[in-house]
Amino acid sequence: SGILRDLNEPLVDHTEGQLFLNDAFKIIMEEVLCKGTDVNQKVCEWKEPEELALLLDLELRETGEPSHRLLQRVKDVAKYSIKTSHPRFLNQLFTGVDYHSLAGRFLTEALNTNLYTYEVAPVFVLMETEVLRGLREMIGWTEGDGLFCPGGSISNMYAMNLARYQRFPEVKSKGLCGLPRLNIFTSSESHYSVKKAAAFLGIGTDNVIIVQVDERGRMIPDDLDEKIKLAQSQGAVPFFVSCTSGTTVRGAFDPLDRIADVCEKHKLWMHIDAAWGGSVLFSKQHSHLMKGVHRANSVAWNPHKMLTAGLQCSALLLQDTTNLLKKCHSANATYLFQQDKFYDVNLDVGDKSVQCSRKVDCLKLWLMWKAVGSIGFTERVDKAFSHARYLVEQMKKREGFHLLHEPEFVNVCFWFVPPSMRGKEGDADYQDRLAKVAPVIKERMIKQGTMMVGYQPLGNKVNFFRMVVFSPQLSQKDMDFFIDEIERLGIDL
Amino acid sequence: SGILRDLNEPLVDHTEGQLFLNDAFKIIMEEVLCKGTDVNQKVCEWKEPEELALLLDLELRETGEPSHRLLQRVKDVAKYSIKTSHPRFLNQLFTGVDYHSLAGRFLTEALNTNLYTYEVAPVFVLMETEVLRGLREMIGWTEGDGLFCPGGSISNMYAMNLARYQRFPEVKSKGLCGLPRLNIFTSSESHYSVKKAAAFLGIGTDNVIIVQVDERGRMIPDDLDEKIKLAQSQGAVPFFVSCTSGTTVRGAFDPLDRIADVCEKHKLWMHIDAAWGGSVLFSKQHSHLMKGVHRANSVAWNPHKMLTAGLQCSALLLQDTTNLLKKCHSANATYLFQQDKFYDVNLDVGDKSVQCSRKVDCLKLWLMWKAVGSIGFTERVDKAFSHARYLVEQMKKREGFHLLHEPEFVNVCFWFVPPSMRGKEGDADYQDRLAKVAPVIKERMIKQGTMMVGYQPLGNKVNFFRMVVFSPQLSQKDMDFFIDEIERLGIDL
Ligand SMILES: Cc1ncc(COP(=O)(O)O)c(C=O)c1O
Numbered sequence: 001s002g003i004l005r006d007l008n009e010p011l012v013d014h015t016e017g018q019l020f021l022n023d024a025f026k027i028i029m030e031e032v033l034c035k036g037t038d039v040n041q042k043v044c045e046w047k048e049p050e051e052l053a054l055l056l057d058l059e060l061r062e063t064g065e066p067s068h069r070l071l072q073r074v075k076d077v078a079k080y081s082i083k084t085s086h087p088r089f090l091n092q093l094f095t096g097v098d099y100h101s102l103a104g105r106f107l108t109e110a111l112n113t114n115l116y117t118y119e120v121a122p123v124f125v126l127m128e129t130e131v132l133r134g135l136r137e138m139i140g141w142t143e144g145d146g147l148f149c150p151g152g153s154i155s156n157m158y159a160m161n162l163a164r165y166q167r168f169p170e171v172k173s174k175g176l177c178g179l180p181r182l183n184i185f186t187s188s189e190s191h192y193s194v195k196k197a198a199a200f201l202g203i204g205t206d207n208v209i210i211v212q213v214d215e216r217g218r219m220i221p222d223d224l225d226e227k228i229k230l231a232q233s234q235g236a237v238p239f240f241v242s243c244t245s246g247t248t249v250r251g252a253f254d255p256l257d258r259i260a261d262v263c264e265k266h267k268l269w270m271h272i273d274a275a276w277g278g279s280v281l282f283s284k285q286h287s288h289l290m291k292g293v294h295r296a297n298s299v300a301w302n303p304h305k306m307l308t309a310g311l312q313c314s315a316l317l318l319q320d321t322t323n324l325l326k327k328c329h330s331a332n333a334t335y336l337f338q339q340d341k342f343y344d345v346n347l348d349v350g351d352k353s354v355q356c357s358r359k360v361d362c363l364k365l366w367l368m369w370k371a372v373g374s375i376g377f378t379e380r381v382d383k384a385f386s387h388a389r390y391l392v393e394q395m396k397k398r399e400g401f402h403l404l405h406e407p408e409f410v411n412v413c414f415w416f417v418p419p420s421m422r423g424k425e426g427d428a429d430y431q432d433r434l435a436k437v438a439p440v441i442k443e444r445m446i447k448q449g450t451m452m453v454g455y456q457p458l459g460n461k462v463n464f465f466r467m468v469v470f471s472p473q474l475s476q477k478d479m480d481f482f483i484d485e486i487e488r489l490g491i492d493l
Numbered sequence: 494s495g496i497l498r499d500l501n502e503p504l505v506d507h508t509e510g511q512l513f514l515n516d517a518f519k520i521i522m523e524e525v526l527c528k529g530t531d532v533n534q535k536v537c538e539w540k541e542p543e544e545l546a547l548l549l550d551l552e553l554r555e556t557g558e559p560s561h562r563l564l565q566r567v568k569d570v571a572k573y574s575i576k577t578s579h580p581r582f583l584n585q586l587f588t589g590v591d592y593h594s595l596a597g598r599f600l601t602e603a604l605n606t607n608l609y610t611y612e613v614a615p616v617f618v619l620m621e622t623e624v625l626r627g628l629r630e631m632i633g634w635t636e637g638d639g640l641f642c643p644g645g646s647i648s649n650m651y652a653m654n655l656a657r658y659q660r661f662p663e664v665k666s667k668g669l670c671g672l673p674r675l676n677i678f679t680s681s682e683s684h685y686s687v688k689k690a691a692a693f694l695g696i697g698t699d700n701v702i703i704v705q706v707d708e709r710g711r712m713i714p715d716d717l718d719e720k721i722k723l724a725q726s727q728g729a730v731p732f733f734v735s736c737t738s739g740t741t742v743r744g745a746f747d748p749l750d751r752i753a754d755v756c757e758k759h760k761l762w763m764h765i766d767a768a769w770g771g772s773v774l775f776s777k778q779h780s781h782l783m784k785g786v787h788r789a790n791s792v793a794w795n796p797h798k799m800l801t802a803g804l805q806c807s808a809l810l811l812q813d814t815t816n817l818l819k820k821c822h823s824a825n826a827t828y829l830f831q832q833d834k835f836y837d838v839n840l841d842v843g844d845k846s847v848q849c850s851r852k853v854d855c856l857k858l859w860l861m862w863k864a865v866g867s868i869g870f871t872e873r874v875d876k877a878f879s880h881a882r883y884l885v886e887q888m889k890k891r892e893g894f895h896l897l898h899e900p901e902f903v904n905v906c907f908w909f910v911p912p913s914m915r916g917k918e919g920d921a922d923y924q925d926r927l928a929k930v931a932p933v934i935k936e937r938m939i940k941q942g943t944m945m946v947g948y949q950p951l952g953n954k955v956n957f958f959r960m961v962v963f964s965p966q967l968s969q970k971d972m973d974f975f976i977d978e979i980e981r982l983g984i985d986l
């Protein structure tokens with residue numbers, strides 16, 4: 001049929017391939033990194049899905065395409081993708097670009113290996129250990145364990161599974177069948193991954209007991225204590241408390257020391273979801289927000305958020321020194337983790353994971369850390385706080401901007417009240433009308449491509465904006481722009 | 494303190510950063526892609542961990558380092574890392590490089606977005622849908638659902654969780670507490686991720702019932718039927734059968750049609766772990782190995798293995814059209830999946846996942862597929878089979894190479910028997926001595942850097958080699974080299 005070429009002719013032509021990669025790299029540089037970070041260019045190029053599908057010609061076919069066509073595709077993908085490194089992208093808890101990290105990510109992709117054995121990942125087994133050690137040191141732990149996981153949600157799941165295993169080691173072989181009902185405690189403003197984890201691990205979302213928060217969104221330790229006692233009195237077995245350092249929406253920090261007291265009293269595993277807020281540990285000025293962090297059993301921390309390490313980069317950190325991680329997750333597969341290897345098989349870290357293939361997520365963080373030093377991270381965190389402060393001060397001076405409250409962190413949450421609604425707070429339909437403002441402004445900004453910022457409701461608070469200002473690219477004039485732009489987009493509503 | 498620069502000066506210098514990235518790219522090109530694929534260069538540069546740690550100077554410090562120092566680090570990381578794209582790397586079920594895929598991966602990293610909402614990933618929401626559709630089409634499904642997951646182990650977990658949810662929808666909220674004991678069925682040669690999943694999901698490894706295999710490692714459907722009945726008679730509730738298309742070690746394909754009959758009879762969810770073998774579906778000549786695949790409820794398929802898409806690329810494919818994936822995993826977080834958006838919120842696929850951040854794993858596969866067409870994948874798969882066949886024929890002609898049996902797939906499993914042991918099969922210590930041969934040969938090849946191939950024991954079979962020959966780079970002379978090299982390394986044992 002002519003399909004099968006000679007067996008002596010490889011199917012890959014390296015020279016041709018490398019030429020293509022070179023050309024693609026140039027396009028990436030130009031479209032994503034130059035234009036994509038240029039404040040004079042759009043942050044997004046909105047298309048309706050039907051139109052975009054046509055433009056991209058996504059269909060997969062029998063025959064391949066020539067290089068020039070493929071390079072055009074690279075360009076198109078770049079063109080219609082969101083420029084998350086653009087200074088006006090503040091839609092999520094990641095933004096901006098760090099070129100050292102990006103170099104580390106390209107290197108990771110080119111090396112294409114798995115972090116499971118020393119045999120296939122000698123550099124990264126040692127490097128991951130060192131990066132985890134560095135992160136643990138910020139917590140104040142001189143010993144411990146850990147692992148990079150594919151995202152904070154999975155890091156939280158790991159913590160929950162470890163806590164369960166520590167309490168009931170037989171759960172690994174016997175499952176939950178026959179065990180009493182287990183209860184998890186977390187605040188009403190914690191990340192939804194706690195519930196997802198409870199469902200996935202077979203514990204059930206009803207067994208996630210919601211603890212009340214104060215007016216700024218911080219867990220109330222007394223309520224935690226009461227809820228634990230209540231659960232016990234109802235026959236459930238509390239085993240896990242997930243507190244949050246830097247809640248997703250309001251950026252609240254749960255009072256760790258007081259929660260640790262409650263956990264100690266009831267002998268519960270204390271987990272801190274510091275996916276978002278963990279990076280304050282680099283700041284002498286702000287690390288007090290996590291006072292008591294060293295008393296936790298586990299901490300989840302995402303350098304892909306505030307530290308701009310690039311997706312994905314999430315560390316699960318453990319105080320444990322008893323090899324719990326391995327005991328809990330190992331399957332001892334003899335085809336991968338042979339015990340008769342010629343080197344120390346403790347270097348084969350893969351069996352600590354519930355994954356088999358595991359991406360190398362440490363190199364990008366390591367290279368960036370080497371580049372800027374801890375001091376560089378301190379600077380980034382402190383600067384983010386300063387920007388948030390500046391933004392808040394400006395909003396206070398401007399009519400129509402209503403802060404939810406003074407921010408504890410860099411999440412600046414506010415309503416924009418258009419002129420037509422000002423002074424009408426008493427109207428019966430005020431909240432309904434206010435709820436509709438943010439979605440319209442959002443639609444306009446996306447369609448015009450001028451900025452991207454998130455909004456959401458929270459409890460009985462109707463839709464408000466959350467600006468997260470931490471990209472190392474930002475300067476004060478960007479803050480001024482954000483405020484002006486929201487006003488421009490919403491003035492007529 | 495001088496640490497905080499002026500608020501009007503961003504912390505990132507794009508020109509400087511882009512220069513660095515350019516230089517790093519050149520090093521990657523030279524060290525990883527040119528030297529790293531050159532058959533005259535070593536596949537690995539063995540160092541003892543203590544020595545390697547010193548060479549790499551991994552420690553993370555207060556202050557940053559200048560560019561030239563960082564570029565040297567990029568070089569060092571490349572130098573001491575395993576060259577998994579080297580033609581002599583056949584240690585795992587991934588190997589080789591595809592430059593189109595790699596360009597897609599660089600683009601993915603540069604665009605740095607998350608696959609959860611159309612808002613931040615318009616191109617990739619549509620692209621993932623199309624790639625999943627393309628993969629489902631190979632199975633013979635015109636409808637269905639799916640998701641890219643961080644690896645095949647997690648794809649298998651998803652399938653297990655979906656099956657459980659379909660059978661007992663209340664498990665999501667109530668957990669397993671109060672439910673009967675659930676049983677899972679899989680063969681003795683299935684991947685260890687099935688057990689890891691059972692432990693993680695709270696089902697327990699004891700509830701993974703092991704089904705016997707035939708002499709080639711394929712699940713025996715009659716034994717499955719009996720084990721199901723036995724489980725039922727003991728009060729357990731069977732709900733999930735995980736069969737394998739392409740087992741990890743021997744490359745066996747479970748007889749899907751006959752297993753589907755058993756699953757239908759007992760009304761069990763049929764999952765196919767085709768992480769390794771799924772790609773045979775691209776081959777008219779070999780797809781018969783998966784005859785009956787369309788009868789499954791779910792299929793896990795890793796293009797990062799045989800199709801050389803690069804880590805990680807694993808698809809979970811579902812026949813379901815009832816939105817089970819979303820129902821099972823959704824948490825309806827209002828901060829991310831607002832329902833009052835201006836576009837069709839069904840495009841926000843993120844709530845189908847148990848992750849929040851989710852890497853874009855579809856672009857690399859899409860670009861590669863566009864580049865070579867389905868026909869290109871057919872060619873790769875067929876060629877891999879031809880190489881395996883050639884390797885087997887050569888081994889048969891060569892003294893000292895003992896095949897476990899004729900391979901069904903591209904896993905060529907064999908013992909190398911050194912001259913000193915030939916004809917001594919009857920000796921009492923023969924098996925013990927044979928078990929020690931592969932580890933020594935392995936140590937020598939790694940220390941000399943000439944090739945990397947895996948070995949393992951299996952049941953009562955002592956350590957044997959598994960050669961997986963599917964890299965698109967390979968040619969017959971590489972096969973000849975592999976045999977000569979094993980002989981050279983083991984001749985004196
Ligand atoms: C507080 C918190 N925890 C956990 C997560 C989940 O992290 P990931 O998106 O990496 O899964 C997030 C994500 O925004 C978060 O804000």
Ligand SMILES: Cc1ncc(COP(=O)(O)O)c(C=O)c1O
Pocket residue numbers: 355356357358586643644645646647683684686737739740741766767768769795807
């Ligand atoms: C048959 C089989 N299933 C599942 C897996 C796990 O896939 P992953 O390594 O992507 O988790 C493997 C890995 O080798 C495998 O061989």
